[in-house]
Amino acid sequence: MSVLEKTRAPEEPAVAREPRVTDEHGRRIRVWELVLRYALLLAVLALTIGPFLWQLSTSLKGPTEDIYSSPPTFLPGDPTLHNYERVADTIPVWDYALNSLKVATANVVTNCVGSALAGYALARLRYRGRRVATLAFILAMLVPVEGIIIAQFTTMRELGLNNTLIGVVLPGCIGAMNVLLMRNAFLNLPYEIEEAAFVDGANVWQRFLRIALPSVKGTLAVVAIFAFMGAWDDFLWPLIVLSDPSKFTLTIGLNYLHGTFANDERLVAAGTIIAVAPLIALFACLQRYFFRGVGEGAVKG
Amino acid sequence: MALSGISRVRRQLPTSPWLFAAPGLLVTGAFVLYPFVSTLVNSFTDRRTLIPGRFVGLANFRELLHDDMFWTGLRNSTLYVLGVVPLLVVLPLLLALLVQKNIPGITFFRSAFYTPVVASIVVVGLIWVWLLDDRGLVNAVLETVGVGRVGFLSDQWLLLMSAMAVTVWKGLGYYMIIYLAALGNVPRELHEAAAVDGAGAVRRFLSVTVPAVRSTMVLVGALSSVAAFKVFSEVYLLAGPSGGPAGEDTTLVMLVQRTGTGLTGRVGYASALSVVVFAVTVALMLLVLRADRKEDS
Numbered sequence: 001m002s003v004l005e006k007t008r009a010p011e012e013p014a015v016a017r018e019p020r021v022t023d024e025h026g027r028r029i030r031v032w033e034l035v036l037r038y039a040l041l042l043a044v045l046a047l048t049i050g051p052f053l054w055q056l057s058t059s060l061k062g063p064t065e066d067i068y069s070s071p072p073t074f075l076p077g078d079p080t081l082h083n084y085e086r087v088a089d090t091i092p093v094w095d096y097a098l099n100s101l102k103v104a105t106a107n108v109v110t111n112c113v114g115s116a117l118a119g120y121a122l123a124r125l126r127y128r129g130r131r132v133a134t135l136a137f138i139l140a141m142l143v144p145v146e147g148i149i150i151a152q153f154t155t156m157r158e159l160g161l162n163n164t165l166i167g168v169v170l171p172g173c174i175g176a177m178n179v180l181l182m183r184n185a186f187l188n189l190p191y192e193i194e195e196a197a198f199v200d201g202a203n204v205w206q207r208f209l210r211i212a213l214p215s216v217k218g219t220l221a222v223v224a225i226f227a228f229m230g231a232w233d234d235f236l237w238p239l240i241v242l243s244d245p246s247k248f249t250l251t252i253g254l255n256y257l258h259g260t261f262a263n264d265e266r267l268v269a270a271g272t273i274i275a276v277a278p279l280i281a282l283f284a285c286l287q288r289y290f291f292r293g294v295g296e297g298a299v300k301g
Numbered sequence: 302m303a304l305s306g307i308s309r310v311r312r313q314l315p316t317s318p319w320l321f322a323a324p325g326l327l328v329t330g331a332f333v334l335y336p337f338v339s340t341l342v343n344s345f346t347d348r349r350t351l352i353p354g355r356f357v358g359l360a361n362f363r364e365l366l367h368d369d370m371f372w373t374g375l376r377n378s379t380l381y382v383l384g385v386v387p388l389l390v391v392l393p394l395l396l397a398l399l400v401q402k403n404i405p406g407i408t409f410f411r412s413a414f415y416t417p418v419v420a421s422i423v424v425v426g427l428i429w430v431w432l433l434d435d436r437g438l439v440n441a442v443l444e445t446v447g448v449g450r451v452g453f454l455s456d457q458w459l460l461l462m463s464a465m466a467v468t469v470w471k472g473l474g475y476y477m478i479i480y481l482a483a484l485g486n487v488p489r490e491l492h493e494a495a496a497v498d499g500a501g502a503v504r505r506f507l508s509v510t511v512p513a514v515r516s517t518m519v520l521v522g523a524l525s526s527v528a529a530f531k532v533f534s535e536v537y538l539l540a541g542p543s544g545g546p547a548g549e550d551t552t553l554v555m556l557v558q559r560t561g562t563g564l565t566g567r568v569g570y571a572s573a574l575s576v577v578v579f580a581v582t583v584a585l586m587l588l589v590l591r592a593d594r595k596e597d598s
Contacts, residue, residue: 147582170332255423275424283412
């Protein structure tokens with residue numbers, strides 16, 4: 001993702017008479033073009049971020065404030081956290097958040113460990129059946145999840161794991177795509193280092209843990225972030241596998257809140273902010289890996 | 302030493318490769334490949350959630366042909382592809398061009414445009430349910446400017462279009478990043494040569510940028526059309542679990558979910574519906590890839 005990394009190129013120092021803004025090739029951008037660009041950027045910004053801000057604003061409006069006014073009032077007149085207390089009284093929202101956190105954390109751990117191990121086996125170890133194993137992961141990656149959820153549901157029932165958080169995590173706990181991402185990362189490492197370690201008497205576990213794994217930390221971070229986001233945001237599978245309201249994850253709880261208290265917009269707004277805030281914070285801190293994941297994930301298609 | 306390092310390892314620890322791959326293979330086998338095969342098998346049975354099925358041949362598929370809801374679902378999922386894919390191929394490319402130049406603050410804009418991708422579809426769906434509500438922000442604005450209120454979430458077709466708009470809104474940032482990477486590889490000389498030849502911005506876009514990122518456009522087309530055909534959450538959240546007025550907004554995957562889950566689920570019939578989802582998904586991929594090859598020759 002070279003484009004994204006170039007973004008921190010030093011800006012030209014301002015010349016006294018007029019500010020000089022240059023593009024990535026050091027050519028000047030004309031003023032009218034710059035104005036047009038910023039105008040368009042701000043318009044798109046309003047379109048992408050505006051809905052989140054409106055939701056935040058609704059969640060902060062008190063019970064006496066008219067949220068249906070026309071023309072609309074964008075800022076809450078008397079901001080209050082009252083709706084966040086109310087949403088916790090209506091549904092066990094913090095328990096749901098904890099369930100989501102458990103599911104997402106488990107998904108991160110299993111995906112990182114499982115796909116690093118399997119990816120290493122596919123990339124580095126010679127054994128009979130390696131091609132068949134690789135093919136199995138490629139086929140699994142191509143199967144659309146939506147087409148097999150019913151069979152996954154019956155499988156979970158047979159295992160007695162429907163309506164449990166383990167049942168939520170299990171089907172995606174070692175994603176085939178993650179295995180292939182890790183395989184590619186290991187394939188890109190020069191083999192000589194490991195050979196040197198082998199000559200020094202390091203066995204396969206030592207080479208995996210001490211040499212290969214530290215060299216693919218970036219890809220591992222991508223796997224971790226997408227595993228967290230995937231589990232935290234997932235909707236269709238938990239909707240199918242969970243039926244007991246005490247086991248709900250945050251997304252299923254929100255859907256339930258919306259279905260049951262649909263006319264209380266302030267409440268639903270507060271719930272959605274609780275669900276989205278952690279991920280926006282995560283994204284703000286680790287943007288680089290989010291963008292890198294898009295690049296690596298898209299290449300597989 | 303006659304033996305190479307690799308074969309020494311194999312002698313040293315003959316079981317370890319399988320130990321390394323075992324967890325991944327087990328999960329993939331048990332929860333992806335086995336369910337895939339069992340979906341195919343179940344589609345020829347009358348299995349229900351609590352009742353083991355009998356082989357019924359093509360009965361499920363014959364029933365499909367006479368099931369109005371199936372045709373509604375197929376129509377809506379197909380319309381979804383036709384409505385969403387052109388927008389998701391073109392708009393993110395324009396957006397990528399907008400954020401490509403490194404002007405001050407551009408990293409902020411790139412991140413901001415990506416934010417909807419990070420949010421859960423449930424959050425996004427509920428935000429838009431409130432925005433498009435009869436008394437929501439969009440209608441308040443429309444009324445203020447004198448257009449009057451629009452029943453986005455009560456009319457069958459407006460509902461489907463609103464859901465498409467939500468899908469496009471959530472997908473823009475994702476495909477923008479894909480295009481951004483592709484645009485970085487377009488040689489600048491091409492643009493300069495075209496500019497010297499007197500080509501305007503639009504002309505340069507069509508005859509330099511578009512050909513240079515064409516393979517990425519095909520990729521985006523393939524990814525977005527497969528995703529669009531499998532649409533579930535957007536319509537489920539905007540139109541409700543029953544799929545809008547008289548179920549007219551039901552999509553194919555919504556029908557799978559409704560038919561096959563719960564204690565009374567018709568697993569056999571839902572599996573037949575799933576097989577149709579597979580078939581169309583594969584057909585869409587082949588179609589897009591073939592269109593790509595044709596343009597090549």
